[in-house]
Amino acid sequence: MYNNSFLKKILVVLSIVFLYSCDKDYNEIGGDLIGENNFDFNKVTYDVLGYNQKTGPIQSNNLEVNPLGILNDPNFGETTANFGAQVNLPATVTTISTNPHVESVVLTIPYYYDASKTVTKADGSNVYILDSIYGPEKAQMKLSVYESGYYMRDTDPVSGFQQPQKYFTDQNTDFNNVKVSNRLNDDSNASQNDAFFFDPAEHVVTSTDSITKVVSTVRTPPGMQLNLNKGYFKTRIIDGAIAGKLATNDIFKEYFRGLYFKMEKSGNNPGNLAMINFKAGKITIKYNEDLSTTTGTTTVITRVKKTIVLNMTGNTVSLLSNNFSTSGLAYNALPITGNTTDGDDKLYLKGGEGSVAVLSLFNTPGQLQIIRNSGWLINEANLVFHIDAAAMANSAAPQRIYLYDFNNNRPIVDYYLDGTSNTANPKKSKLVFDGNLNTDAVTKKGTTYKFRITNHIRNLLKYADSTNVKLGLVVAEDINVNSVASYKLKTPNAFISQAPKASVMNPLGTVLFSGTSIVAEDKRLKLEIYYTKPN
Template identity: 65%
Template sequence: MYNNSFFKKILLVATVVIFTSCDKDYNEIGGNLIGVNNFDLNKASYSVLGYNQKTGPIQSNNLEVNALGIYSSTNFGETTANFNTQLSLPTFVSAVGARTFVESVTLTIPYFTDDTKTKTNADGSHTYVLDSIYGPEMAKMKLSVYESGYFMRDADPLESFKQQQKYFTDQDTEFNSLKVGSPLNDSPDKSQNDEFFFSPSEHVVVTTDSITSVKSTKYTPPGMQLNLNKGYFKTRILDAANSGKLASNDVFKNYFRGLYFKMEKSAGAAGNLAMLNFKAGKITIIYKEDVASATGSATTREKKTLVLDMAGNSVSLLKNDYSATGMTYNALPSTGNSVDGDDKLFLKGGQGSVAILQLFDKTDVKGYDANGVVTAGPNGVSDELDDLRNPAGGKKLLVNEANLVFHIDAAAMSSSYEPQRIYLYDYTNSRLVVDYTLDPTSSSTSPKNSKALFDGIIKKDATTKRGATYKIRITNQIRNLINNKDSTNVKLGLVVTEDIEKINSYKVKTPNAFITQAPKASVMNPLGTILYSGKSTVPADKRLKLEIYFTKPN
């Protein structure tokens, strides 16, 4: 749901703001000092240890966007993304009239499109380009939509304070085993089931006025549009109204427990995967019924509409296949080398992996007393950080800017979709870093593209047009570490993100001493990337570094 043209613009704006911000910091810091050459501008690079941590199955209910489809990656295997959602009634129905006849049952879910590439044609129609689709264009897959037999609770009865019931990425077998009957999308049109594909074509409806015979055309942007079994919905939904099953959502959700979307390969084709806002989806039932007059002496035939929306509980169900030979990711241990670090950092969304970072070299053979005098023996603080806190001459270093610069393994990622953004957070405490909090930038185009100073946006090579680096600004994090000697040098977590403004964390299914939760926005993202770490075995020009720009009083 990002588009590249927007990112080129936001990068330009961010660059200007960053340099302006750096200049502002410099002037404010040095403003009370007298003389022309009060400062020398310096740049220094410091060590960063990084290693991989897999999440295992992770909470995936009630996400803002969900994956649906099949996506194959040479680095991270094949993911099949299924989905389950409750339905709810915007309008309650206490009864329906006699001789009910269902004219149509239509399921619709909008697709994301790239607005910068939308074209309006001379006849008023439009040409769209879909956004957030990964894999071959218009790849065919088998889509089956079933009534779900799995009751999704609102609250967990085993938790205190009625906490939200958690559902996890690895529960597809459970939901699949409780699906009801046959697929509801049983249209003879194979593009709605056995040969389904995400089509960029808009939907066109032509109507003719019954009196004037004038035709009018209505254009609707691309989206999933499935004709569902009319007889099934007459029996299960409309006929149930007279027994009170549609009188409240609590009753209805227990009676009709939702829909289960199942994706399978079609004739061995690779398939592709789309990010969808299912909560914007709905089922529209158009039917006719006999309605008695107020006196009951006569009846009239009326057309009515009943809408079922998808605003209830939902869960993203992910099946990962790592069977392809040479799958490096599958061979990775659940927890990487936390002592010496891993050579490469594998960030994977969904049921994936996090990179854990520790700033500054771990060497600790000395300390400093309250007067800044070196003492013998370790003090539990990295010597690199200790030296920054206690500079020679006792004059404080003034940090203008500090960045983590990550280099992408371009060779490994050459044939893969690349995540447009990564996100850094306080892994130790599962909370924001201060630079994220203090970043005031926002985006009028999309809230998810805000926090441009904090960054994490992919930078592309001018020649290959492929990802080269990511940079994350942690100036205030470093200032606090240096200026406040009681500040803890916490571990930092790095993940792919689908939405920079979604900052809460989701629980892993099996927590352990190494990991208990990961950012929700990472669970939402289906992609992965491979970055070089800060290990000494990595070539110097690709090595992960903490770059600090600082001024030192003369």
């Protein structure tokens, strides 16, 4: 009777979920099949041992998303995020005609914005809300863009040029020491340099046709748009093309080694930080030159307009520095490796050049075998992490964290089996596995993160030869397949040698309660298992 009743309930719930999902633009299979009462399933909880592990400098080249700016966090100190990038030629330039004159040089890089919050007014203008910006709104900073003097190789000579070259978060000094000449963004408009801020306003260009006199307006979403020094690019790019320096990309990358973005405080402004897709950026050089046309014995010279585009699709590196002189003192005082025997009371997750949490399940001798012998049917298994609200009161909590197999530096089985997706926001995919920030309905502040690790626990109980691996927990910018690949620590140790790429992209941090007895019972980290007993 119990089995029949159970099957009927499951069929009803599955039918409801199926019908409901038809109206969703993303798949949410298995999200909440087990409700608050869990269909009268039994519940048991187990202690979890968790400790902190700092990474130190970590590989940070060729990330999909990079931070830029200055962020002061009470828990994790002040992070300054600079950036280095190669530029590429989408088309080589082998000839420049006579009397070239540069009209404009503009660097453009789009910002992320929340399309669902964009408002279009009656006059056709748009109001945008920027996404992935942390810190005070429109906080001013000093931005300097230089030609880079640091050559970024594709392959590592130490490996006999067989492996990709790695670049690390702590190499800002290397780039700063070899920057070329004065800054390129020397426009008289201070918002492009000494008083730069991430501007949410759209860009509007109005032009009048010289023949029809029709006025047209082109509107583009917000982004960095800097006027660069025209004389400098006349010498380096136009004259360089005449000298054959733009004949191939290999020649060009050795000649013009890219851009270096340097962020500094502007007066007493605290600054803020944005996540940016630099690879969508480009430098557009507009110039005119003579065009000679000869008919018979008559030569006519006319001025023609030309354009050279430099894409920011070459090698890149995120350059991070942490300052703990006025904030983040407790975090800075933490040992490189926490208490591996009894666990730490709090887990400090910090992205970038930061720290991960290491978790150990079933630490009581014989505990795992007792559960295996019980023959339980595991319906659901969860890890719920509670945010230290007092510590995070004045900090921006990361929107997502990521749980993985720490021993083997790879995703756990529940990650792979979760096929849910979110077409509107790919960062919200894998909703069953989860790890997204849960917020309080009233305060809007973050409260918990939850992971479903049902299949991980099932496999651990089903197969006696399964290894009870440690689990790693990190801040994440995204958890798509590319983002969960591992990046190397510059100085590995006996406890850690690499961390997920996703954690390097996002420099935010959060403070979570761990599983020690000193933590209040309702906030303590535990493994929750819902199960049914065999008949």
